[in-house]
Amino acid sequence: ETGVTQTPRHLVMGMTNKKSLKCEQHLGHNAMYWYKQSAKKPLELMFVYNFKEQTENNSVPSRFSPECPNSSHLFLHLHTLQPEDSALYLCASSQESRTGNYGYTFGSGTRLTVV
Amino acid sequence: GENVEQHPSTLSVQEGDSAVIKCTYSDSASNYFPWYKQELGKGPQLIIDIRSNVGEKKDQRIAVTLNKTAKHFSLHITETQPEDSAVYFCAARGRSNYQLIWGAGTKLIIKP
Secondary structure (H helix, E strand, O other), X not given: OOOEEEEOOEEEEOOOOEEEEEEEEOOOOXXXXXXXXXXXXXXXXXXXXXXXXXXXXXXXXXXXXXXXXXXXXXXEEEEOOOHHHOEEEEEEEEOOEOOEOOOOEEOXXXXXXXX | OOOEEEEOOEEEEEOXXXXXXXXXXXXXXXXXEEXXXXXXXXXXXXXEEEXXXXXXXXXXXXXXEEEOOOOEEEEEEOOOOHHHOEEEEEEEEOOOXXXXXXXXXXXXXXXX
């Protein structure tokens, strides 16, 4: 496998369920991201992990909980979600340097529906 | 706060014609401007990018131009083909951190 792989591709969950999204990158990158993509809106950055340490949390509700056990794997744990959380959740990775990063590689996303 | 505006939201062009998508950014310190293409069922894919020290960059049928004074940049696709149909996103790297500020996307439709 190459690139960034996300599982599952589709997920339907009730508001009381607990589920997890998984992301794995095979590029040797040192930073990983979770984005939320809703229709006709800009991509919303949720979390950033740089060298396995969380460096950004853009005021995301606590019902979303990220985990980065190593530089290749990233999880997003979900619990007691709301219908408005239904969206495409994208994982991305990049190689960070002192001057920033110059290109993300995205996975294909998990289409989440909260019922 | 920092933002990127992208126009149009939908663009329909005849196959073989050119397509232009425009973005305007607010942070004058932005120095990196990538364009991503997202096909149905896939994540966005980087297609071209430009840094603030150049005004234009070209890669086969696609090109990006940057006007730092006016704070806008554009994607140009010539000789459009059916496989160019997708949603295109522009982005700019802001000053506050190394993360990207995204436009809302343009759905490009190539009519046969």
